[in-house]
Amino acid sequence: MEVSKDLGYRFYNVFLYPPDSLSNEVRGPCGTAQIEVFGDKGRLTCHTSIPVEKLSGEGLRYEFPVLFCRELDKEMFNVGYLKTDKSGLGEFAWEFTTAIPGNGGSMNGPVTYRFLVTTRQEGSLDEGRDSVILLEGIVTLASEVRDKRVVGFKKEAKVRKTDRNASETNPLFQKVDPFHPPIPNTSWWRISIQPDLDNGSWQVGYCPRQKPYRAVF
Amino acid sequence: MAIRDIEKTFVFPRIPLNFELPENYPEVGKILNISIVPEITHFRFGRDELEIKGEYQIAVSYIKGQSDSGTDKLENREFCDNFFSILKIQSNGLFTDDEPESSLINSKTSPELYTVHFNRSFHTYLDLEVIPRPRFFRPGMVVERAHLERNGGRTLKGELVLGLVNVARRGFR
Known part of the structure; x- marks a missing residue:
């Protein structure tokens, strides 16, 4: 039996290194990230694989921001916290x-991402200072990724016109x-008290005998 | 349905991986990532066994190793005690630093990645007792575990564990 090949399953194993040790060969990976994509x-x-505090050199801390950085335009987004x-x-x-x-992706084709474990948020992350990046890994995914977490929409505050404002704009009062x-x-x-100029100052009345018609007195 | 809910019908014994780099590729320094795409090309239900044929493609991205040149640089630096001896005068009269840029600048910018692709095929038979309802079964292959490390300069070794899942179920994808 033939199997259709478009299952779209891919498995990635990304090895994470401290940023300064990419060039020296002695140290092995300090962590791994497994990525499974199914459709x-x-x-x-x-x-x-080693305690994170050893990398950061800081005291007790439980959460470290994890960032994805698109290699092409250096756009960063926070994907959660390493605990x-x-x-x-x-x-x-x-x-x-x-x-x-075909599903509305802005970028088709493989995208290279840099996976970063940092000590600071993306806003205060300075490119020149490596000390804030604890671990990094590079992976080329087959397509762009999007966060699945629900993001709240910004609600526009409804400006309600008060009655007082409405009366102020009324020309009669x-x-x-x-x-x-x-x-x-x-x-x-x-x-x-102004005359109703649109109707020629005539008062619109009502004729009881001929209901559909309006009579002018 | 989230990916973690995929129920594996069967986990195959681990496959030892041994790869040798093609000739035109430099030596492996650090493996950055591996990507694995397992595919089943044919399957056939027999009387009491399921025959599965397929292949898996492994792509390994790595940075070039620089062990030999690195030691040379260190020796040179120890030898010349005069700082200005490593500066050279260019034709336009400016001094240039003789120190190669690789140690300083490459660490800041993204390192050069080399990617090698390997294709291996698999052909296996599976006892039908393992599969709960064979009539409603369509095999799909996923990766349970994968590891790869460098073994010397030009060879890679590691292991791969594949798992069998049912992709016939509705709502699976």
């Missing part, structure tokens, strides 16, 4: 969706200030 769904699990367990080893899991060509200096605790209104 348009994906899952990333990551764990470190340390009692022994100090870090663990992280993230579920995502991938942009399938105008608030006036006739006295100088103004008399306290009083408000003055000019109420105008």
Whole structure:
């Protein structure tokens, strides 16, 4: 029996290194990230093989931001936090969706990502300072990834017109200030009675005998 | 359905991996990532066994090793005690640093990646007792575990564990 080949299953194993040790060969990987992509769904699990505090040199800390950086335009986005367990080893899991060509993906074809475990958020991450990056790995995925987590929409605040504002704009009722200096605790209104010029000052009446028609008196 | 919910019907014994780099590729320094795409090309249900034929493609991305040149540079630096002796005068009169840029600049920018592809085929038979309902079974191959490390300069060794899943179920994908 022939099997269709478009199952779209891919498995990636990304080895994570401290950024300064990429050029020296002695140290092995300090962690791995496994990425499984099945069709348009994906899952990333990551764990470190040495305590994260050893890398950061800081004291006790439980959460480290994990960033994905697109290599092409250096766009970064936070995908979650690496959390340390009692022994100090870090663990992280993230579920995502991938942009399938023809499914509205902005970029078709393989995309190279840099996987970063940092001590700071993406906003304050300075390119020139490597000390904030604890671990990094590079992976080329078959398509662009998107975060599956629900993101709240920004609600626009509804500006409600109060009745008071509406009455101020009404030309027939105008608030006036006739006295100088103004008399306290009083408000003055000019109420105008204007002829209805659109209907030629005629009053529209009602004829009881011929219901559909309107009579003019 | 999330990926972690995929139920593996059977996990195959681990496959030892031994790869040798093609001639025109440089030596392996550090393996950055491996990607594996297992595919079943043919399957056939027999009387009491399931025959599966397929292949898996492994792509390995790595950075070039620089062991030999690195030691040479260190020796040179120890030898010349005069700092200015490593500066050379260019034709336009400017000094250039004789120190190669690789040690300084390459660490900052992204390193040069080399990717090698390997294709291996598999052909195996599976007892039907393992599969709960063979009539509703369509085999799919996933990776349970994979590891690869460098073994000397030009060879890679590691292991691969494949798992069998049912892709006939509705809502699987």
